[in-house]
Amino acid sequence: MFRTKIAFLPTTKQSDTLLPWVIAVMLFLSTLSLVLAITLGNGLNKWSQGLTTSLSVQVINADSDMRTQDTTQALKMLRATPGIEYADIVADAEVLEMLSPWLGELPTENALPVPTLIEIKLISPDSVNISALKQRLKTISSDIRLDDHQAWIVQIFKLASTIRWLLTAVVFMIILSTISIVIFGCRAGLATHKESIEIMHMLGAEDDIIAKSFDQRYMLHGLKGGAIGTSIAAIVIYMISNLIENLDTGLIGALLPQSSNFWWLLILPVFTAMITMLTARFTTKRALLKLM
Numbered sequence: 001m002f003r004t005k006i007a008f009l010p011t012t013k014q015s016d017t018l019l020p021w022v023i024a025v026m027l028f029l030s031t032l033s034l035v036l037a038i039t040l041g042n043g044l045n046k047w048s049q050g051l052t053t054s055l056s057v058q059v060i061n062a063d064s065d066m067r068t069q070d071t072t073q074a075l076k077m078l079r080a081t082p083g084i085e086y087a088d089i090v091a092d093a094e095v096l097e098m099l100s101p102w103l104g105e106l107p108t109e110n111a112l113p114v115p116t117l118i119e120i121k122l123i124s125p126d127s128v129n130i131s132a133l134k135q136r137l138k139t140i141s142s143d144i145r146l147d148d149h150q151a152w153i154v155q156i157f158k159l160a161s162t163i164r165w166l167l168t169a170v171v172f173m174i175i176l177s178t179i180s181i182v183i184f185g186c187r188a189g190l191a192t193h194k195e196s197i198e199i200m201h202m203l204g205a206e207d208d209i210i211a212k213s214f215d216q217r218y219m220l221h222g223l224k225g226g227a228i229g230t231s232i233a234a235i236v237i238y239m240i241s242n243l244i245e246n247l248d249t250g251l252i253g254a255l256l257p258q259s260s261n262f263w264w265l266l267i268l269p270v271f272t273a274m275i276t277m278l279t280a281r282f283t284t285k286r287a288l289l290k291l292m
Contacts, residue, residue, distance in 0.1 A: 019182075019218075020221045020224040020225035021228070022225070023178060023221060023225025023226065023272060024224075026174050026225075027225060027228075027269075027272055028229040028233045031230055031265065032233055032237075033171050033174075035237055035262060036167055037163075037167040037171075040160050040164055040167075044160050054119070054122070055120040055122065055146060056117060056118065056120065056147045057078070057087075057118040057120065057145065057146050058117055058118075058144070058145045059071045059118070059141070059144050060115040060145065061143040067115075067143075071089065071116045073140045074118060074137060074144055075087060075088075075089065075118060077136060077137070077140065081136075082128075083122060083123050083127030083128040084120055084121070084127075086121050087119070087120045088119055089116060089117070090116075090117040090118070130148050133146060134146045175275070178272075178276070182275075182279040182280055182283070185280075186283040186287070190214075190284065197288070210288060211280075211281050211284040214283075214284045215277045215278075216277075217280070218276040218277055218279070218280035219273045219276060222269075222272040222276030222277065223269055226269030226270070229272075233265070237262070
């Protein structure tokens with residue numbers, strides 16, 4: 001029986017030279033998809049934490065005296081409502097700052113009828129019946145509007161969930177494509193060395209020894225390609241993080257990738273090497289059984 005390492009595979013085959021780079025491209029795409037899916041979920045959860053317990057009320061009466069009166073009554077009613085932690089008027093300067101992207105820079109003293117904005121903080125997301133609160137505010141004035149963030153937050157989460165499922169599907173398709181490439185490479189190698197394998201069989205070589213020559217080679221290809229692909233993906237993620245770091249506000253800031261959350265990138269090359277090795281071993285052993 002053969003018990004020593006047999007290296008009958010050539011070392012300068014063009015397909016073997018290209019295979020690690022093909023695996024690198026596959027892993028690069030799958031890494032970016034995984035990072036985007038994870039960042040999207042964690043970022044939205046972080047960003048929406050404050051919005052689920054906050055509401056805003058607009059008093060839009062054009063008459064300043066009536067607007068002040070409606071604001072006073074609404075504020076009194078809101079502060080007396082169980083489940084509301086606090087309710088306070090947003091300063092006019094802050095309101096003008098929020099409107100500046102659409103209206104430009106405006107002085108605090110201007111003739112523009114700026115609505116009064118009341119900021120509300122709930123004890124918990126379900127501590128207040130929003131529909132009932134809207135009706136109570138309508139009894140004070142029809143010019144009072146309650147803005148509930150829940151409706152559009154739910155739509156954003158639905159969109160994000162769909163995108164994450166699509167990204168997960170992309171990752172699985174890339175993994176299946178990589179496995180298919182390894183299977184094709186193994187079959188091509190077996191076909192090329194069919195005569196050598198038959199001679200080794202006649203000399204008493206076991207299938208495990210022959211298969212080992214293939215799975216070791218493809219394990220190294222997977223490790224090399226995985227390391228290259230992960231490294232390039234890590235560089236791209238780092239560059240993107242630096243580009244949007246100055247926009248660390250709101251949703252964009254929440255979606256900023258955090259390097260501390262992606263330690264698992266280090267094990268991806270090993271994972272890729274294991275997949276390519278197991279695929280090569282399974283393919284080779286199955287093909288060798290047919291040759292016997």
